[in-house]
Amino acid sequence: xxxxARRPIALLTAAVLFLEAPGIVAVNAIMARFVRAxxxxxDGLDPELLYTGTWALGIGSGALLLLxxxxxxxxxxxxxxxGRAGRAxxxxxxxxxxxxGAVAVGLLGWLVFGYLMLxxxxxxxxxxxxxxxxxxxKPGAPRGEGPEPAPEAPAVTA
Numbered sequence: 180x181x182x183x184a185r186r187p188i189a190l191l192t193a194a195v196l197f198l199e200a201p202g203i204v205a206v207n208a209i210m211a212r213f214v215r216a217x218x219x220x221x222d223g224l225d226p227e228l229l230y231t232g233t234w235a236l237g238i239g240s241g242a243l244l245l246l247x248x249x250x251x252x253x254x255x256x257x258x259x260x261x262g263r264a265g266r267a268x269x270x271x272x273x274x275x276x277x278x279x280g281a282v283a284v285g286l287l288g289w290l291v292f293g294y295l296m297l298x299x300x301x302x303x304x305x306x307x308x309x310x311x312x313x314x315x316x317k318p319g320a321p322r323g324e325g326p327e328p329a330p331e332a333p334a335v336t337a
Contacts, residue, residue: 185308189255192301196248196272199298200241207237247272251305260309273302 211233213219218226250265261269280295 186255186258188301188308189251189305192305193248193250193252193255195298195301196244196251200244200248203244204237204241207233207240211237244272251302254305254309266306269302269306273299273306276302 211230214226214233215230219229220226221229247268250261250269254261254265260266276295276299280292280299283295284292
């Protein structure tokens, strides 16, 4: 992938994740209001605990999305691939979005599924755009040739 396209892809990924974070908090806030207004309970659990837990889940999810958004933003600013922890965070974020998409297609419809798959695609594209730099061709190498192959090990005779 051309190095020129890496920064816009990472910036777009960061922007989408930054915009998604308050949306997740808002959805959980709405669910918490429903739980409190209807005194919903799960098998005798205190409705106030469910209300508090829904808020905590919303705030925690929003904070994690903001953390995930910082990874491609920093990668775009530095124009270097994220570290191991950042890549693991982005992979986890993509997996969660994929699972949510699988559930959302049945519950919420194809539009929500399409949005979630767009987010997965942006995250994966960011990871691929900032892929292994060691496997890149050498600056003076002819087209189609990668890095020099490793020298062969001497044959062992017994």
